[in-house]
Amino acid sequence: MTTDSVTLTIDGNSVTVPKGTKVIDAAREAGKNIPHFCYHPGLPVDGNCRMCISDIRTWNPRAEKHMPARRPAVACWVDAEENMQVFTDTPEVKKARASVMEFLLINHPIDCPICDKAGECMLQDYYMLHDRAPSKLREEKVHKPRLVPFGKRIVYNGERCILCSRCTRFTTHVTKTHELGIVNRGDRAIVEVLEGGDFANAYTDNVADICPVGALTKTDFRFKKRVWFLKHTDSVCGGCSRNCNTVVDHDGSEVIRIMPRERAGVNDWWMCNEGRDLYKEHAALARPAATLRIDGLEGGTASSITTWVGEKLAEYKKSDAAAVLVSPWISNEEAWLLSFLLGKLKIGHLDVMTGRTEGALPADDLLHTDDPNPNRAGAIAAGIVPDKKAGKGIDEIKAAIEAGEIEFLLLWGPHFGNDLDPELLSKVATVVQITDEHDAVSDAAAAVLPLRTWAERDGTWTNFEGHTSRFRRSLRPPAGALDGFDLLMQLCAAAGVKSPAKSLRDARKKLKQDPDSDVRAIVDGKFTFPEQSALYRHTSGAREV
Amino acid sequence: MSYPVVDGSRTILNFERGTESWPLASYESRFGYATAKAVLKGGKYQPAELLQEVKDSGLRGRGGAGFPTGLKWSFLPKDPEHPVILAVNADESEPGTFKDRVIMEENPHVLLEGIVLSCYAMGSNSAYIYCRGEYVPSLKRVHAAIEEAYAGGHLGKDIYGSGFDCDVTLHSGAGAYICGEETGLIESLEGKKGQPRIKPPFPAVYGAFGYPTIVNNVESIAAVTYIAAEGGQAYRAWGSDKSTGTKLFSVSGPVKRPGVYEVPIGTPFKTFLEDNCGGMLDGVGLKALIIGGSSVPVVTGETALKINMDYESCEEHGTLLGSGGVIVIGEGTCMVRSLMVMLRFYHHESCGQCTPCREGTGWIERIVTRIEHGDAEPGDIDELYRIADSMELRTICTLADAAAWPTKSFIDVFRSEFEAHIEKGCCPFGGTFPDHLNLRGGGVPQRRDDPEHAFIA
Ligand SMILES: Cc1cc2nc3c(=O)[nH]c(=O)nc-3n(C[C@H](O)[C@H](O)[C@H](O)COP(=O)(O)O)c2cc1C
Numbered sequence A: 001m002t003t004d005s006v007t008l009t010i011d012g013n014s015v016t017v018p019k020g021t022k023v024i025d026a027a028r029e030a031g032k033n034i035p036h037f038c039y040h041p042g043l044p045v046d047g048n049c050r051m052c053i054s055d056i057r058t059w060n061p062r063a064e065k066h067m068p069a070r071r072p073a074v075a076c077w078v079d080a081e082e083n084m085q086v087f088t089d090t091p092e093v094k095k096a097r098a099s100v101m102e103f104l105l106i107n108h109p110i111d112c113p114i115c116d117k118a119g120e121c122m123l124q125d126y127y128m129l130h131d132r133a134p135s136k137l138r139e140e141k142v143h144k145p146r147l148v149p150f151g152k153r154i155v156y157n158g159e160r161c162i163l164c165s166r167c168t169r170f171t172t173h174v175t176k177t178h179e180l181g182i183v184n185r186g187d188r189a190i191v192e193v194l195e196g197g198d199f200a201n202a203y204t205d206n207v208a209d210i211c212p213v214g215a216l217t218k219t220d221f222r223f224k225k226r227v228w229f230l231k232h233t234d235s236v237c238g239g240c241s242r243n244c245n246t247v248v249d250h251d252g253s254e255v256i257r258i259m260p261r262e263r264a265g266v267n268d269w270w271m272c273n274e275g276r277d278l279y280k281e282h283a284a285l286a287r288p289a290a291t292l293r294i295d296g297l298e299g300g301t302a303s304s305i306t307t308w309v310g311e312k313l314a315e316y317k318k319s320d321a322a323a324v325l326v327s328p329w330i331s332n333e334e335a336w337l338l339s340f341l342l343g344k345l346k347i348g349h350l351d352v353m354t355g356r357t358e359g360a361l362p363a364d365d366l367l368h369t370d371d372p373n374p375n376r377a378g379a380i381a382a383g384i385v386p387d388k389k390a391g392k393g394i395d396e397i398k399a400a401i402e403a404g405e406i407e408f409l410l411l412w413g414p415h416f417g418n419d420l421d422p423e424l425l426s427k428v429a430t431v432v433q434i435t436d437e438h439d440a441v442s443d444a445a446a447a448v449l450p451l452r453t454w455a456e457r458d459g460t461w462t463n464f465e466g467h468t469s470r471f472r473r474s475l476r477p478p479a480g481a482l483d484g485f486d487l488l489m490q491l492c493a494a495a496g497v498k499s500p501a502k503s504l505r506d507a508r509k510k511l512k513q514d515p516d517s518d519v520r521a522i523v524d525g526k527f528t529f530p531e532q533s534a535l536y537r538h539t540s541g542a543r544e545v
Numbered sequence B: 001m002s003y004p005v006v007d008g009s010r011t012i013l014n015f016e017r018g019t020e021s022w023p024l025a026s027y028e029s030r031f032g033y034a035t036a037k038a039v040l041k042g043g044k045y046q047p048a049e050l051l052q053e054v055k056d057s058g059l060r061g062r063g064g065a066g067f068p069t070g071l072k073w074s075f076l077p078k079d080p081e082h083p084v085i086l087a088v089n090a091d092e093s094e095p096g097t098f099k100d101r102v103i104m105e106e107n108p109h110v111l112l113e114g115i116v117l118s119c120y121a122m123g124s125n126s127a128y129i130y131c132r133g134e135y136v137p138s139l140k141r142v143h144a145a146i147e148e149a150y151a152g153g154h155l156g157k158d159i160y161g162s163g164f165d166c167d168v169t170l171h172s173g174a175g176a177y178i179c180g181e182e183t184g185l186i187e188s189l190e191g192k193k194g195q196p197r198i199k200p201p202f203p204a205v206y207g208a209f210g211y212p213t214i215v216n217n218v219e220s221i222a223a224v225t226y227i228a229a230e231g232g233q234a235y236r237a238w239g240s241d242k243s244t245g246t247k248l249f250s251v252s253g254p255v256k257r258p259g260v261y262e263v264p265i266g267t268p269f270k271t272f273l274e275d276n277c278g279g280m281l282d283g284v285g286l287k288a289l290i291i292g293g294s295s296v297p298v299v300t301g302e303t304a305l306k307i308n309m310d311y312e313s314c315e316e317h318g319t320l321l322g323s324g325g326v327i328v329i330g331e332g333t334c335m336v337r338s339l340m341v342m343l344r345f346y347h348h349e350s351c352g353q354c355t356p357c358r359e360g361t362g363w364i365e366r367i368v369t370r371i372e373h374g375d376a377e378p379g380d381i382d383e384l385y386r387i388a389d390s391m392e393l394r395t396i397c398t399l400a401d402a403a404a405w406p407t408k409s410f411i412d413v414f415r416s417e418f419e420a421h422i423e424k425g426c427c428p429f430g431g432t433f434p435d436h437l438n439l440r441g442g443g444v445p446q447r448r449d450d451p452e453h454a455f456i457a
């Protein structure tokens, strides 16, 4: 045992935690969830709800015994100490907790049937666990304002509010924008947007997530769906290169809302409003159809077009007249297989494109980066870079197109308009576009293959700091949309290259064993871009476009 | 000349009543600042020695909790990284307590001299006086006194050429009882909403602006002047072993001479009532007593007459000396109604952070109000007791306890009155206070009309 850790017992079970750990966290380590409202691991402790009151006994070496606190202490505030004894379930503690529940409920409207939080409300959950007592209040309940807009995205209901100050602490300590405050004293207290403020920062929706009750609801979700009808799928936000881990709440065919998922070192507990709204962009996507515009070969099915593209690629083996440009929305596994295929075919003009530029917020101190695309880092690490010897990067490829030197151009993924205008593309004999979004390029390309979006397929992305996150399929893809990885395996087959992986799953295993340490690191999620590395320069260079 | 003590025990109110006692010249004629000079310039005490005198004096905090003052000071870090701050608690808002205002209005320099000496003993160079916002006369007098003291060289840099600096800042509160709680006071002083902090850390370690801070009541600090002048042992001439010195009591209710009195601690209440307060108003019997401000448990008149006004005797009789706010309750006063108005206060003043206090103070007020209006059932009394009980000891500060204790003690001591309300379906006292409490002409001496003058009987 080092001096940096302490050992204590929680209900008799011994647990060792780093010094400075709060008792409530130490208890969680020991498998005990101490009920709490105001405590949130991402916020400074406030200790106001009194729900986590526990019997915390410190060791007194002089008296050689454990001393109970004179005033029962709250587990969220007290630091774990060596040889401390914590009891979380004694009759006294339970009584204290039940009385806190009773106090919280006397003035609560208990309008669960019309409350959006119902089903994921801490007050409801703890009521079922701890109190279950009928309300004893004969008195008129305290009335407070109920439909107060907090900016455009949040609505406040003062009667449901338990004044835990999570929301105000969020604006004070996380966004540091200080819009929200608790005004008035006693049971007249309410949360308000402070005078002169507008609750319009880029992260406002988080307050509704952390509100333990239904006092803060999102205008985007209000009365849309009961939460128990939602299906939850782990996903990742592609709105910028932060890659906030998310949960997509959907009903199988439609996304209802996107919520942040805790991921230390990436987004912790938060995500931005823009990322939450991406599902609307997704729902409005114009989806491409499988198309072939080659004289004599018009029409064709997705699989015949795939074969045609694969064979065409093989025709350009070792040729200087072919180039491939990849969107930073490609997954790591797809990027890895694509780069393998092109390596075998010795097609060296290969690069990552600028990608999405619209909707780019300026980078801020909290989460948002200045690259509104998810996977530039992963694509590069997985090998989407020009061939070391003779390969051309994006600018050189554009120049070569201008000079009429490129005959075959493969475009993978959405958002190409920012780099290539149709006029430039008209100088290329054969443009093949594989994408989830129909755009101007799709109207002219020789071949188009429809892809599944981030919400419709599995994969991983790696963020700008090298952390890899996995997204899973949440929605049924529209008919005809192809899985990127499967498509790549078919392209390999058509081009006569043996795919190194039999499936996406297999690819993940192979990535782990890849000789290139950057590639291996993608899987571990330990990938880092040293400031000086060539790769990093490449990324930042690309971002400047 | 030595420190003048009037009437054998007035060390803080040691001036002729009705005279202009507050200007510097008047104070100087009463040994004013002689002690500070002797200590700072004359080398009477080293800081540690003065701290020891305060410890030896047995002085206990006069703000309510009665914590030994010298001991509190010794909790300061030995070699503090940051400057030490003294915050003088002049927020006096507890119902029934109005002693500090008399010190501030009638003898403000004894407080300032106490501040200089206390700062010297605890190694602080800056003090704040946090004064209740409604105390406009106090604010004016203390402000004027601070200016005089700076001009006279008793405050500021290098006082009396001793090299010791002491700056005093007067801060006005904005009318919140909770800003009298020491950490609520600190938050308010920092410019934030007055909400108590969770302890530990205690202010002596992490206080105002993150600096080590000692919070003491006005009367505690004022008492240091006498202790420094005459020594800790001299202070022990009054009182008992555990309750030493003199204490100010502010008396309200149907007595002949309500007001503020400084008497030896441990004076029997019976003697105090008769000698100092002139006894009860004619024809009004002593029904009950709240001896230490509204937060302490009530006792019957019978018990009251057995109490000696010190810490031990109060505890022995089931109450607390508290802040010395003596609320005398006369026969004919409805105890349910009395509790109702007290709870209205706590409900109004709860800062609202902690669930049990925020929701509980309003809840018990509503129940008592129903009982007073006869709109209650027999079970409501036990329910009230149970709720008060569950507010106790579960909150950040003791305001919740301060609302719960009187509630429980009113029921314990006067349960039959609660029952009578419920049985009758109305207030047996006619739903009002008796005439002797009618301050607009019930025969009770009135506060002088001149707001510049505090009322001293
Ligand atoms: C709700 C509440 C209000 C208080 N108000 C005052 C006050 O007005 N004046 C005061 O001196 N102490 C007040 N106190 C006590 C202070 O917290 C603190 O104990 C005191 O100022 C310490 O000074 P002392 O040791 O000199 O008594 C209050 C305590 C509570 C819980």
Ligand code: SF4
Residues within 6 Å of the ligand: A160, A161, A162, A163, A164, A165, A166, A167, A168, A191, A207, A210, A211, A212, A213, A215, A216
């Ligand atoms: S609105 Fe929600 S998060 Fe904010 S104080 Fe009220 S209950 Fe807590």
Ligand code: SF4
Residues within 6 Å of the ligand: A237, A238, A239, A240, A241, A242, A243, A244, A267, A271, A272, A273, A274, A275, A276, A367, A368, A369
């Ligand atoms: S910060 Fe970036 S990754 Fe995170 S939610 Fe916003 S857009 Fe999405």
Ligand code: SF4
Residues within 6 Å of the ligand: B178, B195, B196, B349, B350, B351, B352, B353, B354, B355, B357, B358, B395, B396, B397, B398, B399, B400
């Ligand atoms: S006990 Fe009451 S007054 Fe004290 S901190 Fe809690 S809510 Fe505020």
Ligand code: FES
Residues within 6 Å of the ligand: A035, A036, A037, A038, A039, A046, A047, A048, A049, A050, A051, A052, A053, A074, A075, A076, A077
């Ligand atoms: S969770 Fe500890 S007091 Fe609220």
